Amino acid sequence: MTEEDTYKTIEVATEGILFKEKNSKFFGYAYPVLNEDEVKSRLETLKKEHHAARHWCYAYQLGTETIVYRANDDGEPNNSAGLPIYGQIQSFQVTNILIVVVRYFGGVKLGVGGLISAYKTTAQLTLEASKIIKKTINKDFLIVFDYKNMNTAMRIIKEKNLNITNQKLELDCEITISVRKKEADAVFEIFNHLFEIDIKEI
Missing domain, CATH: 3.30.230.30 (Impact, N-terminal domain)
Structure with a gap:
């Protein structure tokens, strides 16, 4: 390929x-x-x-x-x-x-x-x-954060045009995103550096 x-x-x-x-x-x-x-x-x-x-x-x-x-x-x-x-x-x-x-x-x-x-x-x-x-080969990440950090997480998702595959938006929020493989490391780093937002590969 x-x-x-x-x-x-x-x-x-x-x-x-x-x-x-x-x-x-x-x-x-x-x-x-x-x-x-x-x-x-x-x-x-x-x-x-x-x-x-x-x-x-x-x-x-x-x-x-x-x-x-x-x-x-x-x-x-x-x-x-x-x-x-x-x-x-x-x-x-x-x-x-x-x-x-x-x-x-x-x-x-x-x-x-x-x-x-x-x-x-x-x-x-x-x-x-x-x-x-x-199709692109994608990596999936789970982002976990408190509701108060919702705007920060959503802003990055929008800026980077990331594909949300699943979300649970309550007091504890969980969003699953699917990221093209070659962009995955960069996206991981952005979220990983944010205070109070956790990201892990799934």
Whole structure:
């Protein structure tokens, strides 16, 4: 990835991109996902939708600095489905993504080479149809202060155009902010030097 604090992912799900090869039908799906639970739930939904299909092969990649990935052939010959799909995730340099290719067998065997090509092509077409966006890698901080220091905290948040993701404004105030990675140290220092305002990374 070119800039150290950005990454590419897809904005919304892309569904049902069809590729045909010798009577077999391959349907490609791409989903933005943030964790393995989301992966599981997407797969379960697809298996219900396509309960008559023969294979639900997939690959996913999660994370920006620490990467977690998995490729699954789901009964196809070893490395003939999951890895070609994962290869396209790498080729398009996207993360936090799940790609599933659902196959309906058409009666004609494709052979390992044919399968690799079909799964790769379906994944590629699915990604080409997806809206790929660039996001920044952020760090989250929790700022804690008494209500009387609210104006000071809010002034800095406004000046630095910081993104508030959560807030509890009572006698004890807590605000969670999300800061672009390359600006994170500077923002931390500003709050850290303030009397009566605590900041910690979460």
